[in-house]
Amino acid sequence: MTHSSPVPTFSARPGPADFFQGLALLLRSWSLIFRTPRLLGLSALCALVTLVALAALAVLLGAYTPELLGWLWTRPEAWYGRIFWYLILTLMFLILFVVGANIVLPVVLAPLQDPLSERTEELCGNYTSPPFQLGPFVQGLLTSVAHTLARIFFLLLGLAVLFPLNLVPVAGNTAWTVLGTLWTMLWLAGEHLAAPMTRHGYRFAEVRRVMRQRWLLCLGFGAGVFVLLWVPILNSFFLPVAVVGGTLLYRGLLVVGNVPPPPSQPIGK
Template structure:
């Protein structure tokens, strides 16, 4: 008896439970990694590199974040002023650590992202991607670069637009942290959903469309990755788990007919 397909069943229409289904994709992805030797081996390698990157990022923020904040806001003399200064430092540092964790490790592990996604799709069965050609490789590199630049632009632009919230006394920094976290979660969903879609040469507009149309489902995925980043030891596996979860979500969208077939794919290779 063949094992059940790991592809999630996505409702054609948005539902209130979509958020929890998106959150649960991380557990589904972790289970798939533990059952597959190729995925586990790639994930273990990712974990080592991610651990080094996260420790290095935390060290940089610990040593340089106070200097950066002090360059624009001198540490006050009063106790309440110091309290506000350190509150801004901690809250900003938390968001910047999450943002950095979603930029530095993926950049270091870029060569492993496609193999992780490909291995996941192989376990899903069918639609393993277009055959290798030099032209296809060049298109994939170009599409991936454009997607990465677009995603980074939206991340930085969103956080920058929220910066004036710091000007609101007391509550402003808390609002910036909460809204910045929500924006980062949405960005994470786009980041890891785009990984398999880029490999299949979908335009970035399709990624944005899915984020907009299935907002709760994608936000659940992003929230799961965000939470995973705060769990010691397990957070070193956040990248492979997120890539596998994003690939499963992509295949779920494809199976539900929410996405058109990949550009250039033949009908016989679709799930």
């Protein structure tokens, strides 16, 4: 049984529907993973590692997030003050959990990301994965890890710029959480769009240009990945879905001309 191409159909110009098309990439990714045995096998391996890592991260943050908030804002004695304090504690835990997941998981699972992305592109058509060679594999792995660490630096930099908002009790804490969440959503899209683009030799300046041009599409995709991280059991597939979705996002933007042809490895060659 044959299936239609998984490449999403985007409009060439930005529009209000972009956000929902970005969200829809998650459903497209799930469908592609579960009907492709090789993708499902790689995703299951990622899921096992992810499940253990997320559980450990949740335990660690559960122990230390109250101490961090207590350092910034002493827990009030009044009952109404405590309500706000625990609300901010919950919000802070959520965003730190997402940040922590996006620091640990991409590094730990880096060896599996390129095979997932390459197999996804093969299913999109007009692409053939290069044959395995130890030298290029090691070089590609080191490059992938280095670029991931660089992108993590930008995530932390943005959150650090916003962090002084926490010095203002209640309103500042809430503002940091909301703005930090939006920044993390956009970063999630950039992280997983940059992965296939880096593999094809694009400079990161090109990734930034595409994200500025189609920011609402990227925000929708990033929001979907962000929400996926909070769905029990399914969140163990967080990274595979994000990798497949980021690759589909790249190929969809390539088709409509928002991304120029690959500079070093043309599609179909």
